[in-house]
Amino acid sequence: MKSQELRSKFLSFFESKQHQIVPSAPMVMKNDPTLLFTNAGMNQFKEYFLGNANPKHTRLTDSQKCLRVSGKHNDLEEVGKDTYHHTMFEMLGNWSIGDYFKDEAIAWAWEFFVDILKIDKDNLYVTIFEGDKNDGLEKDQEAYDLWKRHISEDRILLGNKKDNFWEMGDQGPCGPASEIHIDIRSDEEKAKVSGKDLVNEDHPQVVEVWNLVFMQYNRMANGSLKDLPAKHIDTGMGFERLAMVMQGKQSNYDTDVFMPIIKEIETITNSVYGPSEEVDIAIRVIADHLRAVSFAIADGQLPSNNGAGYVIRRILRRAIRYGFTFLNIKEPFIYKLVNVLSDQMGEAFPELKKQSQLCENVIKEEENSFMKTLEQGLSLLEQMIESTKGQEMSGKKAFELYDTFGFPIDLTALILEEKGMSLNHKEFEVELQKQKDRSRSAAEASTEDWVVLREDDVEEFIGYDHLETDVKITKYRKVKSKKDGELFQLVFNLTPFYPEGGGQIGDKGYLEESNGNVVHIIDTKKENNLIIHLTKNLPQNIEGVFKAIVNEDLRNKAAANHTATHLLHQALRRILGDHVEQKGSLVHDQYLRFDFAHFGKVTEDELKEIEKFVNARIYEQINLDERRNVPFDDAIKEGATALFGEKYGDTVRMIQFGESVELCGGTHVSNTSDIWHFKILSESAVASGIRRIEAITRDAAKDYFTEKTQQFDAIKKLLNNAKDPEKSVKDLQAENNKLKKQIDQLLSEKAGNIKGDLKAKIKEVNGIHFLAEKVDLDANAIKDVAFQLGGEVENLFLVLASDQKGKALMSCYISKDLVKEKELNAGQIIRDLGKYIQGGGGGQPFFATAGGKNPEGIAQALAEAEKYMTS
Ligand code: ATP
Numbered sequence: 113m114k115s116q117e118l119r120s121k122f123l124s125f126f127e128s129k130q131h132q133i134v135p136s137a138p139m140v141m142k143n144d145p146t147l148l149f150t151n152a153g154m155n156q157f158k159e160y161f162l163g164n165a166n167p168k169h170t171r172l173t174d175s176q177k178c179l180r181v182s183g184k185h186n187d188l189e190e191v192g193k194d195t196y197h198h199t200m201f202e203m204l205g206n207w208s209i210g211d212y213f214k215d216e217a218i219a220w221a222w223e224f225f226v227d228i229l230k231i232d233k234d235n236l237y238v239t240i241f242e243g244d245k246n247d248g249l250e251k252d253q254e255a256y257d258l259w260k261r262h263i264s265e266d267r268i269l270l271g272n273k274k275d276n277f278w279e280m281g282d283q284g285p286c287g288p289a290s291e292i293h294i295d296i297r298s299d300e301e302k303a304k305v306s307g308k309d310l311v312n313e314d315h316p317q318v319v320e321v322w323n324l325v326f327m328q329y330n331r332m333a334n335g336s337l338k339d340l341p342a343k344h345i346d347t348g349m350g351f352e353r354l355a356m357v358m359q360g361k362q363s364n365y366d367t368d369v370f371m372p373i374i375k376e377i378e379t380i381t382n383s384v385y386g387p388s389e390e391v392d393i394a395i396r397v398i399a400d401h402l403r404a405v406s407f408a409i410a411d412g413q414l415p416s417n418n419g420a421g422y423v424i425r426r427i428l429r430r431a432i433r434y435g436f437t438f439l440n441i442k443e444p445f446i447y448k449l450v451n452v453l454s455d456q457m458g459e460a461f462p463e464l465k466k467q468s469q470l471c472e473n474v475i476k477e478e479e480n481s482f483m484k485t486l487e488q489g490l491s492l493l494e495q496m497i498e499s500t501k502g503q504e505m506s507g508k509k510a511f512e513l514y515d516t517f518g519f520p521i522d523l524t525a526l527i528l529e530e531k532g533m534s535l536n537h538k539e540f541e542v543e544l545q546k547q548k549d550r551s552r553s554a555a556e557a558s559t560e561d562w563v564v565l566r567e568d569d570v571e572e573f574i575g576y577d578h579l580e581t582d583v584k585i586t587k588y589r590k591v592k593s594k595k596d597g598e599l600f601q602l603v604f605n606l607t608p609f610y611p612e613g614g615g616q617i618g619d620k621g622y623l624e625e626s627n628g629n630v631v632h633i634i635d636t637k638k639e640n641n642l643i644i645h646l647t648k649n650l651p652q653n654i655e656g657v658f659k660a661i662v663n664e665d666l667r668n669k670a671a672a673n674h675t676a677t678h679l680l681h682q683a684l685r686r687i688l689g690d691h692v693e694q695k696g697s698l699v700h701d702q703y704l705r706f707d708f709a710h711f712g713k714v715t716e717d718e719l720k721e722i723e724k725f726v727n728a729r730i731y732e733q734i735n736l737d738e739r740r741n742v743p744f745d746d747a748i749k750e751g752a753t754a755l756f757g758e759k760y761g762d763t764v765r766m767i768q769f770g771e772s773v774e775l776c777g778g779t780h781v782s783n784t785s786d787i788w789h790f791k792i793l794s795e796s797a798v799a800s801g802i803r804r805i806e807a808i809t810r811d812a813a814k815d816y817f818t819e820k821t822q823q824f825d826a827i828k829k830l831l832n833n834a835k836d837p838e839k840s841v842k843d844l845q846a847e848n849n850k851l852k853k854q855i856d857q858l859l860s861e862k863a864g865n866i867k868g869d870l871k872a873k874i875k876e877v878n879g880i881h882f883l884a885e886k887v888d889l890d891a892n893a894i895k896d897v898a899f900q901l902g903g904e905v906e907n908l909f910l911v912l913a914s915d916q917k918g919k920a921l922m923s924c925y926i927s928k929d930l931v932k933e934k935e936l937n938a939g940q941i942i943r944d945l946g947k948y949i950q951g952g953g954g955g956q957p958f959f960a961t962a963g964g965k966n967p968e969g970i971a972q973a974l975a976e977a978e979k980y981m982t983s
Pocket residue numbers: 180187196197198199201203320321322323348349350351352353
C-alpha cells in the first residue's frame with residue numbers, strides 16, 4: 113500500500129467515526145513559550161485540554177508534522193543510526209476532547225489495525241500502565257479489561273511510568289498510556305526469541321507504532337495529582353513506521369517515503385546504499401535531515417544563530433558533516449535533493465512545493481558557509497594537534513573548536529583517531545555540561561499553580577473596539593525567572609489588552625482599583641490561547657472590579673506601524689512582483705520590520721518607488737474595512753493571502769485598506785492618514801533570498817525629519833550658509849584630494865633626500881654594509897627607504913628607528929645573501945632590540961618591524977645593533 117493511500121485511509125476511518133479532519137499545524141511553534149517545535153499531534157489542541165478555549169468539534173483527526181530535536185523529545189543523535197526514529201516525521205492521531213474515552217479509543221485502534229489494514233494480530237502486543245506507588249496510582253485495570261476483549265491476555269504487557277504515563281509538562285494534564293507494538297521479524301527469529309521479551313527493548317523490528325493516551329489527571333505545582341474535570345483521548349501513531357509495516361519492509365527508510373530521496377543521494381554522491389554501515393548511516397542522516405530542514409524553512413524558520421533557527425542550522429550541519437566525512441562530498445549537494453522531496457511530499461504539503469526554490473537557495477548558502485567553517489576548523493585543528501604534547505588532545509581545546517566554530521566534536525575525534533591520537537572526552541563533556549548549566553540557570557523559571565478566583569467561560573478579547581473597560585480577575589499565578597524576576601500573570605473575564613502576536617508587540621497600560629490604587633501592566637502575551645497580563649505586583653483587593661486601561665499612545669503608534677506593514681507588503685508585490693512573500697514581521701510602537709522572499713537586493717530606485725507607493729495610500733486617506741468571522745475559504749477567494757507557517761481557524765478576520773487585503777489579528781488605524789508618513793530606514797539581507805526592510809511612521813518619522821533638518825542646518829552653517837551646500841562639500845572634497853596628493857609628493861621627496869643622506873652614512877664592518885640610524889619617517893616610508901637601499905647596496909644590514917608622536921618604531925633589513933651566509937635573522941634581532949623601546953615585534957628573516965612605547969630607548973637600541981656585526 114502506497115504511503116499516500118495509507119494516510120488517507122487513516123483519516124477517512126476516523127472521519128467515519130464522526131471525527132473532523134483538520135490540517136497539520138505548522139511545525140514551527142509561535143504561540144507556546146514551552147516549545148520551539150511541534151513534537152506531537154496534541155500540541156495544537158493544548159488550549160482545549162487546558163480549558164482555555166472551546167473546540168468546535170469534540171472529535172478530531174489529522175496527520176501532524178512533528179520535529180523531535182530539542183527539549184523533552186530529542187531524537188537527533190539517534191537518527192540515522194537506527195531505522196525507525198526520525199527528526200521530522202508525521203504523527204497520525206485521533207482526539208476526543210471530553211467526548212469518548214478508553215473504550216472507543218481502544219476498540220477503534222484495534223478495528224483500524226485488524227479489520228481495515230488487516231495486520232496479523234499475532235504480530236501485535238499492547239502495553240498498559242502498571243501503576244506507581246509515589247503517585248498513589250494503581251495499575252490501569254480499566255484499559256487491561258478493555259484490551260482483553262480484543263487480544264489474548266499474554267499479549268497485554270505492563271509498562272512503567274517512563275513508557276506508559278504521559279505528562280504535558282511539569283504541570284498540567286497527564287494520564288496513563290497504552291501502546292501498540294508490532295513484531296515484524298521473520299518466523300525463524302520469532303521462534304528463537306518471543307516478541308514479548310523485545311517490546312520496549314530498542315529492537316528495530318519490534319517497535320512501538322501507536323500510543324493511546326488517556327488524559328484523566330492534572331499535575332499540580334507541588335507534584336500532586338487531581339482528577340481532570342473532563343477526560344480526553346490523545347493518540348499518536350508514527351506514519352513512517354506504519355508504512356514500513358504495511359509495505360513489508362524492515363526499515364522506515366526502505367518505504368516509498370524515503371526511497372526516492374535515497375536513490376537521488378546515491379546518484380548525486382556516487383555512493384551505494386546497503387553494503388556499508390557507515391555509508392548507510394550517512395545516507396539515512398542526509399535523507400532524514402533534508403526533510404526536517406526543508407519543512408522548517410517552508411514553515412518560515414530559517415537557519416540562524418539562536419533559538420529555533422539555531423536548531424535547524426545544527427540539523428543541516430549534521431547532514432553536511434556526514435556527507436563530508438563518510439560520502440567524501442566536499443561541496444554543496446543537499447540542496448539538489450529538494451526537488452525530489454517536493455515532488456514526493458508536495459501534494460500532501462503544498463507549502464513545500466510552493467517554496468522549493470527558497471529551500472534550495474537557503475540550504476545551498478548554508479552548505480557553502482559550513483564548508484568554509486569545516487576548512488577553517490580543519491586547519492585550526494592541525495595547529496592544535498601540532499602544539500599538543502603527547503597522544504591525547506585536551507577536551508578543553510576541542511570544546512573551543514566546537515563552541516566558537518561549530519566544528520563537530522565527532523569529526524575532531526575521528527581526525528585524531530586517524531592520526532593515532534585520542535581526545536579527552538571526559539574533559540570535553542565537563543566543558544559541555546558547564547555550558548549547559550550556564551544556559552539552563554539563565555533560563556530557569558518556576559511557575560506556581562493558578563489561583564482561581566472565579567469559574568469563568570473563555571476570556572473574551574474586546575480590544576479591537578475598546579481601550580478601556582471594567583474587568584474582574586478570574587485567575588492569577590506567580591512566575592519567577594532569572595531574566596524577569598518575580599512577575600504575576602493575571603487573566604481577566606474580558607480584556608481590551610492586545611496580546612503579543614502576528615508580529616505585533618503586546619499592549620501596556622494599567623489597572624485602576626476602586627480606591628485609586630494603580631497596578632501597571634508591563635506586557636500582554638498569549639499562551640495556549642489564554643491572554644495573560646504581566647504585572648510586578650498584585651492589586652490590593654484582588655477580588656474587586658478594576659478599570660483596565662490600555663496605553664493609547666503606544667497602541668496608536670503600533671497600529672500605524674501595523675497598517676503601514678500591510679501597505680508595504682502591497683507595495684512590494686506591486687513593484688517587485690508577485691513572488692514576494694512575507695517571511696516575518698515585527699510591529700513595534702517605535703518602528704516596523706518586514707522580512708520577505710526576494711532574489712536580489714532591492715535597488716535604491718525601487719526603494720524610493722516603494723516609499724512613494726505607501727505614502728500615496730496614506731495621502732489617499734483610505735478607510736479601514738474590517739470584517740470578522742469570515743469563513744477562511746471565502747477570504748481566500750476574495751484575494752487575501754494566507755501566510756505559510758501560520759495557523760488559521762475556520763473563520764478569520766479580514767483587514768482591507770483599498771486593494772490591500774490581509775488575514776490579520778492585529779490592531780490597525782481607522783484611516784491610512786493616521787499613519788502621517790512612511791519612511792524606509794534600511795534594506796538588508798537576512799539570508800539567501802530573504803530581504804529585510806526597516807521603516808518608521810508617524811511621530812518617529814516626524815522626529816526623523818526634524819533631526820535630519822537640524823543636522824542639515826548645522827552643516828550649512830559650517831559651510832558659511834552656502835547657497836548650494838552639496839557643491840560646497842564637493843569643492844572641499846576636491847581640494848582635500850589635491851592637498852593629499854601634494855603631501856604624498858612632498859613626503860616622497862623627503863624620503864628620497866633622507867635615503868641619499870643615509871646611503872652616504874653606511875659604513876663597512878667585516879664585509880657587511882652597516883647602518884643604524886634614527887630618522888623622521890613613518891612606518892611605510894621607513895619600509896620604502898629600507899627596500900630601496902637594499903636594492904642599491906649589497907650585503908646590507910640596516911636598522912632604522914623613528915619617534916612618531918611619542919611612539920617608537922623600529923625596522924631591521926638584512927640582504928637575503930647575508931641572511932644565509934651569516935645566519936642573521938631580522939625577526940630575532942628586532943625582538944631583541946625591541947626590549948629597549950619597551951615593545952615587541954616580528955617579521956621575516958630579511959625584514960622585521962617592532963613598535964614600542966619608549967622612544968627614549970631608541971639610542972641604546974641603535975647602539976646595540978652593531979653588536980650583531982662583530983659577534
Ligand atoms: P519511541 O519509544 O519509539 O521513541 P515514543 O514513546 O517516543 O516512541 P510517542 O511519544 O508515544 O513515542 O509518539 C507516538 C508515536 O510516534 C510512536 O508510537 C511512534 O510510532 C512515533 N514516533 C515517536 N518518535 C518518533 C520518531 N523520532 N520518528 C518516527 N516516529 C516516531
